[in-house]
Amino acid sequence: MAKITYIDAGGIARPVDGEIGSTVMETAIKNGVPGIEAECGGACACSTCHVYVDEAWREKTGEPSPMEEDMLDFAFDVKPNSRLSCQIKVTEALDGLVVTTPERQA
Amino acid sequence: MRAVNEPIKTDVLIVGAGPVGLFAVFELGLLDMKAHLIDILDKPGGQCAELYPEKPIYDIPGVPYTTGHGLVEALMAQIKPFGPAFHLGEMVETIERIGEPMFRVATDSGKLFEAKVLVIAAGGGSFQPKKPPIPGIDPYEGKSVFYAVRKMDVFRDKELLIVGGGDSALDWTLNLQPIAKRLTLVHRRDDFRAAPDSVNKMRALVAQGAMDLKIGQVTALHGGEGMLTGATVKGSDGALATLACDAMLPFFGLTMKLGPVANWGLPLREGELIPVDTASFETDQPGIFAIGDINWYPGKLKLILSGFHEAALMAQKAYHYVFPDKRLVFQYTTSSTSLQKKLGVA
Known part of the structure; x- marks a missing residue:
């Protein structure tokens, strides 16, 4: 397990336990965390699981792949720390990860 | 020639040409019901075509591996014998009951349809610009x-x-x-x-x-x-x-919105899903069915394979609306000459 904290656009933090090997998107959906829609179910095909990775964690989560960058074009208010949460795998190294969800997904 | 506002008449009108809407054509066709399909996208396939044409699908029974595009191609080949008519790039706006059952349906481009049975296979709703x-x-x-x-x-x-x-x-x-x-x-x-x-x-x-x-x-x-x-x-x-x-x-890009389905007088669960009876996948309005991701019943799974099953049961009940005087005899494609004739293989 790795602790992941989702902060919504209004500043409310929701810490949940993420299963190692699942994704940050799946962890949100499984735990009923609002602010992540994941219309395509995790195929990196829709950009509705957009999150901002906390600056302290950007190095550990890494950079988006070229395919993910393409999908981020469809997301709203994309920032340098924008990622699609279906493309971030939960690992032991991400225990404590903090992400913020945008004001809206679509 | 058909006058501009004269309705297109059909046994069954399917709203949504995703995988489940396409397979409904097959199940209806085996029972001699003709179908027209309407979809807001400019191509058949729904989410499979729009969201993940190149992505893998591993859970279609008997098909260990395919892609969104591959599945749509295979379904199009499977329903070819039934000659479904597609109305693409159009969205159904209004539904009006004019008989028991008989519906008049209008699209956003002004096309009119008259159908004995309506099948809503609209998935997550209609794709609309973000x-x-x-x-x-x-x-x-x-x-x-x-x-x-x-x-x-x-x-x-x-x-x-x-x-x-x-x-x-x-x-x-x-x-x-x-x-x-x-x-x-x-x-x-x-x-x-x-x-x-x-x-x-x-x-x-x-x-x-x-x-x-x-x-x-x-x-x-x-x-x-x-x-x-x-x-x-x-x-x-x-x-x-x-x-x-x-x-x-x-x-x-596009996103899915429920769209006009919300205005068709059907009760909605959590504002977006249409409750159905699991014996026939009919809504609370006789003659209107809902199959695939858009419906809800206890235990519902949003899987393509569940939608296929729902289409088969829907067709059994729809038959009684389309052919009220005929008796339906259950048959297998493996052994029935009459079904094989419909498929063009006997």
Whole structure:
């Protein structure tokens, strides 16, 4: 397990336990965390699981792949720390990860 | 010839041409029911075609591996013997009950249908353009901000802003650049996922000074009474620039919205799913069925295979509406000569 904290656009933090090997998107959906829609179910095909990775964690989560960058074009208010949460795998190294969800997904 | 507003008559009208709507044609066809399909996309396949044509699917029974595109191709081949009629690029707007059961259905382009049975296989709803998150964009929509190009001439001699980096943004940049007074393409990064050939053509126009490319995101609109006069673009360095324009075309892809289904008088669960009876997948309105991702019943799984099962049971009940005087005999395609004749194999 790795602790992941989702902060919504209004500043409310929701810490949940993420299963190692699942994704940050799946962890949100499984735990009923609002602010992540994941219309395509995790195929990196829709950009509705957009999150901002906390600056302290950007190095550990890494950079988006070229395919993910393409999908981020469809997301709203994309920032340098924008990622699609279906493309971030939960690992032991991400225990404590903090992400913020945008004001809206679509 | 059919007069413009004379309805198209059919046994069954299927709303949504995704995998479940397509397979419904097969199950209905085996029972001699003719179907027309309506879909807002310009191609059959629904989410399989629009969201993940190249992505793998591993859970279709008997098919260890396929793709969204592969599944749609296979379903189209499977339903070919039944000659379904497709009405693509259209959205059903209204449904009116005119008999027991008999429905009159109108699309957004004004096409009318009359069907004994309606099958809603609309998945997550209809694909509609995504709105950019620009505050105060609403009053400009349809007046100077457009999510699609219906008539190119609307943009003649206009100062035009096109936003996005995909094929729609690039195609319309190349098509409208010759007739616009001035065109600026705005994209958040200097990489484009559009076809490389279109990107090269766009870059050549920029090099010739025939159009502008601005890297950044639109953060504010200026104007009044629905008419744009300019837009603020925040560059990747954070610097703000205001670009003059009288029209803007944002292309941010599609998203699924329930759309007019919400207005058809059906009860909705959590505002988006249509409850059905699991013996027939009929809604609380006789003659209207809902199959696939759009329906809800205890234990519902949003799987393509569940939608296929739902289509088969729906067809059994629909038969009694379409042929009230006939008795339905259950048959297998393996052994029934009459079913095999319908499939063109016997």
